[in-house]
Amino acid sequence: MEEELLAVSCSSAAESAFDAVIGCILEILMEEDFQHLQQSFMDQHYLEFDDSDENKLSYTSIFSEYVDLLEKPLERYLMKRIPGFNMNTFTKLLMQHKQEVPDEVFDMLLTFTDFLAFKEMFVEYRAAKEGGGLDLGQGLVVTSLRPAGPAGPRGHC
Secondary structure (H helix, E strand, O other): OOHHHHHHHHHHHHEEEEHHHHHHHHHHHHOOHHHHHHHHHHHHHHHHHOOOOOOOOOOHHHHHHHHHHHHHHHHHHHHHHHOOOOHHHHHHHHOOOOOOOOOHHHHHHHHHHOOOOOHHHHHHHHHHHHOOOOOOOOOOOOOOOOOOOOOOOOOOO
């Protein structure tokens, strides 16, 4: 019985610590400075990326610069705010608890460690900048479900 309580207590402490890290990360990601820094970096480099299976050599240096510019300061901030914080340990925990983390946060953190996620972020950004996103306007037909009558539309939606 005591072992179960200890396991629950340790688990709860670990979950609380994980939640605290995610909370700090959310604070940082929402900061205007961080968003501006990321946006500027992406604007500077997105034309380099294309949606092909081939990876250009330049991607490697851009990825390194991205990690230095965004992940390293994030890690330093977390180390100041959370005693004993270790990014490698957190990354392992993140992969185990990814279903508990908001998708946007998980995807952002993944771009620091997963080169393919990083590349995909740039490819999607380029498509959005160039208007290559999903276009639902082509072939979209709107049909009223109400029968047309001489009295005109009835009620409000």
